Structures are given as C-alpha cells and as structure tokens.
Amino acid sequence: MANASESETLAFPILIGDIGGTNARFWILSDAKAEPQQFPNVRTADFVNIDDALAGEILPNAKQKPLSAILAIAGPIEGDEIALTNCDWVVRPKTMIADLGFKDVLVINDFEAQALAAATLAPEYREPIGPAHEAQIASRVVMGPGTGLGVAGLLRARDMWFPIPAEGGHVDLGPRSERDLQIFPHIERIEGRVAAEQILCGRGLVNLYRALCTADGIEPKFTDPADITSHGLAKSDPQATETLSLFVTYIGRYAGDLALIMMAKGGVYLAGGISQKIIPAFRWPEFRAAFEDKAPHNGLMRQIPTFVVTHPQAALSGLAAFARTPDEFGLNTAGRRWRG
Structure with a gap:
C-alpha cells in the first residue's frame, strides 16, 4: 500500500466507480480535461463481484483501458478485502491489479465522495x-x-x-x-x-x-x-x-x-x-x-x-474532481491505496 507522503496523482485513464447496495455506477476519464465516458448502471445482484462486473460490462466497452481506479463504496475500508455493507460484493484491490491490469487502486467511503462533490458542485x-x-x-x-x-x-x-x-x-x-x-x-x-x-x-x-x-x-x-x-x-x-x-x-x-x-x-x-x-x-x-x-x-x-x-451522479462527480485536481484536496489515502 502507498503511504500518505506519496504523490496523490493517479495515472490516466482513470476508472471511477460509485458502488452502492443495488447499483454500481462507472465513468472513465481519459485525461484531466476530457468529458467522462459514462456507462449504464450495473446491478450488483447480476454479478458475483466487482471484478466480474468490470470484466463483463465495463472494460470490453471502454474506449481506453484504464490504468487506475478510484472506487467509492458503502462500507468501512479495512484490510485487503473490503466488504460492502448492503450487498454481497467484496472489493479486492490486489486481485483487480493482478487480474484486470490496474496499476493503482484507491478505495474511499461513499460519503467522502459526496463531500468531494459538495466542494465542486x-x-x-x-x-x-x-x-x-x-x-x-x-x-x-x-x-x-x-x-x-x-x-x-x-x-x-x-x-x-x-x-x-x-x-x-x-x-x-x-x-x-x-x-x-x-x-x-x-x-x-x-x-x-x-x-x-x-x-x-x-x-x-x-x-x-x-x-x-x-x-x-x-x-x-x-x-x-x-x-x-x-x-x-x-x-x-x-x-x-x-x-x-x-x-x-x-x-x-x-x-x-x-x-x-x-x-x-x-x-x-x-x-x-x-x-x-x-x-x-x-x-x-x-x-x-x-x-x-x-x-x-x-x-x-x-x-x-x-x-x-440534484446532480444525478454526485459521487462520481466528486471522484472526478479529485482525479482531475488531487492537489486541491487533502484526501487521506493511507491504508486505502494499492499499487502494482
């Protein structure tokens, strides 16, 4: 895992995701100024885990392969296996790096993402x-x-x-x-x-x-x-x-x-x-x-x-703001960021 002193900048393209109990929402940012590529909502019940959802619905339809991921989840972030509170998914950043080709995965709380949005709406x-x-x-x-x-x-x-x-x-x-x-x-x-x-x-x-x-x-x-x-x-x-x-x-x-x-x-x-x-x-x-x-x-x-x-996807908007201008936010990534 990265420590707090390391650079907060993640490499583009960046996948950003808001993982709720019922739906998972994803965008991909190709660079800091580009409009996001948006995807239809993914029903969490339709997939065993986030890896299957990404491999089945998101990555095959991505215009560019993402190098990094920032995920907002409803649940406490502890250790290398992160269980969601209101669905059966478990986020395993090391597995995402090993199996899906990500080089950098950051996981934060879903309402931290809402707070990021409140700064920039x-x-x-x-x-x-x-x-x-x-x-x-x-x-x-x-x-x-x-x-x-x-x-x-x-x-x-x-x-x-x-x-x-x-x-x-x-x-x-x-x-x-x-x-x-x-x-x-x-x-x-x-x-x-x-x-x-x-x-x-x-x-x-x-x-x-x-x-x-x-x-x-x-x-x-x-x-x-x-x-x-x-x-x-x-x-x-x-x-x-x-x-x-x-x-x-x-x-x-x-x-x-x-x-x-x-x-x-x-x-x-x-x-x-x-x-x-x-x-x-x-x-x-x-x-x-x-x-x-x-x-x-x-x-x-x-x-x-x-x-x-009233933003229809406020959490993703907040994550995108952080991805584009991380130096404007004092987001603590210690213990929540994994690098390949």
Missing part, C-alpha cells in the same frame, strides 16, 4: 432550501437519507478541501416536543437506543410512520417508504402527511446539530435519492425552523445555507 446542481445565501468557501456538511443515513464533513483549511468520513448515522436521536414524547416510545430500537438512522432513512421513515400510527391507535396502511412520501406530499393521508412533516423536522434538527459541530458556514448539503424526491417537503416551514432553532445561536444558523444535491 455547480450551482445548477444544488437546490437552495430556505434563505438564498450564497455558499461561502468554508467548511461544509453532507448528509443523505437513503438505505441508511450517510454523513461526511468537508473541512476548508490551507486553501484545500479535506473530506472527513463519519459514521454520524449511528449517533443518538432523541425526543424534544410533546408529540415526540408520544411517538418515540414506539420507535424500533437497536440495543435500547434510537440512533438517527432508525428514523432518518428509507426504513426509518417506515419506522416513524408505524410509531406514529401506534401512538394514535391506528392500524398502519403503508409499508413502502415511497407510499408514505407520495401520500405525505399530496397530503392525502393524515398519518403519512404528519410522518413526512416530522421526518423533515428531525432532519432539520440533526442537520443543524452537524452544522454547529462543523461550524459549516459553507452550508449543509442533503444528498441521495430520498432528498431529491421530497424537495417540496423540505420547502415546508418545519425543516428550516428546526434547523435554525439552536438558541443561543439562532442568528448564526439563519446565515448557514442548506441545499438539496
């Missing part, structure tokens, strides 16, 4: 929620409710961006209002506690809806997060509507906490598919009210912008 790919403050060149936070709750920090220092991987989805989330106190006793717990991810993700939305129905003595109608959000947005079902209202309230509270922890004057970026689908709910007053309600720092919070990331 064009304005058309960030939808402002609340006061339209221009994003300062300052530290930022990225969070995204999806299969779980992803979190990363983005520190601005020494004219560079430093992405900070985090496991913020597993911190405690507690009740505050009288309504919360009615609902929280019915939230499904993990070893006795309610972690943020128990509410602020797709399955968490269902947990919240069921708890709300139980508190009201009503039989739940819905089991799919999409049904809850669609009825909530349409305000066609009172329990679904209140669930969605509380969901964005809790995201607002949690995002505000993260913004204070990071002093994220550059803004909080809400990433992922769920965030994009419920943009109208984020425009309800509950989200920004909860975000700003941080006495004695309400005035500070009003100045921190919040955005929904």
Whole structure:
C-alpha cells in the first residue's frame, strides 16, 4: 500500500466507480480535461463481484483501458478485502491489479465522495432550501437519507478541501416536543437506543410512520417508504402527511446539530435519492425552523445555507474532481491505496 507522503496523482485513464447496495455506477476519464465516458448502471445482484462486473460490462466497452481506479463504496475500508455493507460484493484491490491490469487502486467511503462533490458542485446542481445565501468557501456538511443515513464533513483549511468520513448515522436521536414524547416510545430500537438512522432513512421513515400510527391507535396502511412520501406530499393521508412533516423536522434538527459541530458556514448539503424526491417537503416551514432553532445561536444558523444535491451522479462527480485536481484536496489515502 502507498503511504500518505506519496504523490496523490493517479495515472490516466482513470476508472471511477460509485458502488452502492443495488447499483454500481462507472465513468472513465481519459485525461484531466476530457468529458467522462459514462456507462449504464450495473446491478450488483447480476454479478458475483466487482471484478466480474468490470470484466463483463465495463472494460470490453471502454474506449481506453484504464490504468487506475478510484472506487467509492458503502462500507468501512479495512484490510485487503473490503466488504460492502448492503450487498454481497467484496472489493479486492490486489486481485483487480493482478487480474484486470490496474496499476493503482484507491478505495474511499461513499460519503467522502459526496463531500468531494459538495466542494465542486455547480450551482445548477444544488437546490437552495430556505434563505438564498450564497455558499461561502468554508467548511461544509453532507448528509443523505437513503438505505441508511450517510454523513461526511468537508473541512476548508490551507486553501484545500479535506473530506472527513463519519459514521454520524449511528449517533443518538432523541425526543424534544410533546408529540415526540408520544411517538418515540414506539420507535424500533437497536440495543435500547434510537440512533438517527432508525428514523432518518428509507426504513426509518417506515419506522416513524408505524410509531406514529401506534401512538394514535391506528392500524398502519403503508409499508413502502415511497407510499408514505407520495401520500405525505399530496397530503392525502393524515398519518403519512404528519410522518413526512416530522421526518423533515428531525432532519432539520440533526442537520443543524452537524452544522454547529462543523461550524459549516459553507452550508449543509442533503444528498441521495430520498432528498431529491421530497424537495417540496423540505420547502415546508418545519425543516428550516428546526434547523435554525439552536438558541443561543439562532442568528448564526439563519446565515448557514442548506441545499438539496440534484446532480444525478454526485459521487462520481466528486471522484472526478479529485482525479482531475488531487492537489486541491487533502484526501487521506493511507491504508486505502494499492499499487502494482
């Protein structure tokens, strides 16, 4: 493996990949200025591992053979065999080098890639929620409710961006209002506690809806997060509507906490598919009210912008930014980079 003192520059062409639980997305950059060659999404369930997917779908269709790879994965990066959290794939960089011809493989956390994107997103790919403050060149936070709750920090220092991987989805989330106190006793717990991810993700939305129905003595109608959000947005079902209202309230509270922890004057970026689908709910007053309600720092919070990331492949955009200009990022590669 490379150590932190070695050059961060990878040789072009570079394969970049965003590996999720259901889909894997790939681009190839031929050089630092070229537009990427994009490929159709690969369903992870269709292949035994990433090597088979690359050999079967990507490399035969590549205009140029990649020399390097940068992969963003949902899971902890430890050792030479890296298991993904939400699918059966195991990434083995040494095998990729030996069998697929790569000379350099870098693996980072998927929300680090989202943080890299937050540093470089064009304005058309960030939808402002609340006061339209221009994003300062300052530290930022990225969070995204999806299969779980992803979190990363983005520190601005020494004219560079430093992405900070985090496991913020597993911190405690507690009740505050009288309504919360009615609902929280019915939230499904993990070893006795309610972690943020128990509410602020797709399955968490269902947990919240069921708890709300139980508190009201009503039989739940819905089991799919999409049904809850669609009825909530349409305000066609009172329990679904209140669930969605509380969901964005809790995201607002949690995002505000993260913004204070990071002093994220550059803004909080809400990433992922769920965030994009419920943009109208984020425009309800509950989200920004909860975000700003941080006495004695309400005035500070009003100045921190919040955005929904609307880029369809934001993680790949972030990886591409790093591949093109690695010197602009303080990305730690120690223990996460393999060379042939």
